[in-house]
Amino acid sequence: MNVEFINFKTPLIRAFLEAGRILGSPTVDYNAPEHLGFGYVQTTTRNGKRLSAAKAFLHPYKKRRNLHILPMATATKVLIDTTTNTAYGVQYVRNRLKNEVRARREIILSAGPMASPQLLMLSGIGPRDQLSRHGIPLIKDLPVGRTLYDHITFPGIIFSLNTTGVSFMESRSGTVSKFLKWMQFGDNEVASPGGVEGIGYIKTPLSTEVEDIPDIELISIGGSLVSDGGPKSSKATRRGMRLSDDIFNAAFGSIDNTDTWSAFPMLLHPKSVGSLELKNNNPFSHPLLYGNYLTHPIDAATFVAAVRHVQALAATPPFQKFGAKIHPAQYPECRKFNFDSDEYWECAVRTLSATLHHQIATCRMGPVGDPLAVVDPELRVHGINRLRVVDSSIIPQTVSAHTHAPAVMIGEKAADMIRSSWRYK
Ligand SMILES: Cc1cc2nc3c(=O)[nH]c(=O)nc-3n(C[C@H](O)[C@H](O)[C@H](O)COP(=O)(O)OP(=O)(O)OC[C@H]3O[C@@H](n4cnc5c(N)ncnc54)[C@H](O)[C@@H]3O)c2cc1C
DSSP states (O other), X not given: OOOEEOSOOOHHHHHHHXXXXXXXXXBOOTTSSOOOEEEEXXXXXXXXXXXXXXXXXXXXXXXXXXXXXXTTEEXXXXXXXXXXXXXXXXXXXXXXXXXXXXXXXXXXXXXXXXXXHHHHHHTTEEOHXXXXXXXXXXXXXXXXXXXXXXXXXXXXXXXXXXXXXXXXOHHHHOOHHHHHHHHHHOOSGGGSSTTEEEEEEEOOTTOOOSSSOOSEXXXXXXXXXXXXXXXXXXXXXXXXXXXXXXXXXXXXXXGTTSOEEEEEEEEXXXXXXXXXXXXXXXXXXXXXXXXXXXXXXXXXXXXXXXXXXXXXHHTSHHHHTXXXXXXXXXXXXXTXXXXXXXXXXXXXXXXXXXXXXXXXXXXXXXXXXXXXXXXXXXXXXXXXXXXXXXXXXXXXXXXXXXXXXHHHHHHHHHHHHHHHHHTTO
16 A cells, blocks of 8 residues: 655645744654644555555455455345354345355454444344344344544635635646646646645644644645636535535635635544444445534534634745635624634534544444443454454544544454464464
8 A cells, every 4th residue: 555745736735834833833744653743645646546445455466266356246244143143154235136155264344334333233233222123133232333433624714815826726727638647647736635735733722632642633725615616627525525505605606716725624533422323124225324513512612723723824924925815704504603703613613514434433342341342352243253343433432543544554453363363273
């Protein structure tokens, strides 16, 4: 799995790092042990092209004779012998046909933070009341889906610039010739991960953490929500965040498709806790997710503290060189508050925040006796033999990072544990 820096940079990333240093955040490699500070974004790409876990770990070995990959197959149930509580196979559907595969040693469930808990519950492992509600015979009463953490972000702190041509704008860079150049060399703005250029880890005054653990990540964008505007542009970011046209146009219509800078704060350790439940006993239904975002008052207040920090960054000379000026977004819901009051920003946060899809903890890891644990520290499902969950659903607590790298780390660590547990058997 390759990790690299982006070759293409706007001048705004240098301003971000310099402004950080002025306010006391050193320029760091945030993947090193000390990661409070600001640094250039690092991506899992190779020559500017995205490298998925499948491309990195599976594609080179897909011809191995002891590896069988069944694409387009949907696992629908883990088969468990109820006399011994031992998992022995997986039921799946492929080409509309139901089938089964048996395991000589053990089953590794790795369907991610939504589908792994769903599959456990469909197989009889989960909260007793939920399973009985959906007519699923209970094999093991465990708090599957009881805990759900996620990272949300607020993309609404946008600064207009008085200098043209310094930021990413899809209307300028989304051309066929730039795309072809990226295909060949991977070194222009098309290689940018959605305009993200820098990452900063800060500890706001609201943090009660004694150690040097950040509570906010700042994602510095060489542009903003309005950078994918214009008549022929994708509007991918606003669509991905499911912003309605009404809210977008009221708040940002006047600066659409112009040069801007923004830093998205991401709440690293929310106190609000969500949950996941089965919708029904159909494996092809989606489970129900209850994010419960911003239900704990400290979470919204931490976002407001982050807004103030971003404003302070923008007020420093490196950003004032570009005439950075906060855009007074008008949200229909927030008109009753004075622009730039704490109440206004809290309202804006509640209106605009979106998930970054870092769901975790739905099959939480913890020792025997932990009332919230689903798997043990070797990722074996409590009370069930020969069944492990190996994906981001086992992460017990929020991490000060995005969740892809932790998911890969869990896979590598689990591979070692699985190998060592079968070595002498
Ligand atoms: C839009 C988006 C953007 C993201 N951006 C970033 C980012 O920039 N950086 C970062 O660090 N993280 C990012 N994340 C989060 C990161 O992708 C996840 O945390 C990570 O992929 C979790 O890994 P996982 O192995 O637990 O689950 P997944 O990656 O979800 O893997 C689960 C796999 O199981 C398969 N599956 C599910 N159900 C079944 C079934 N019933 N039968 C068979 N197969 C099944 C799925 O198709 C999938 O391939 C992003 C997530 C999303 C959705």
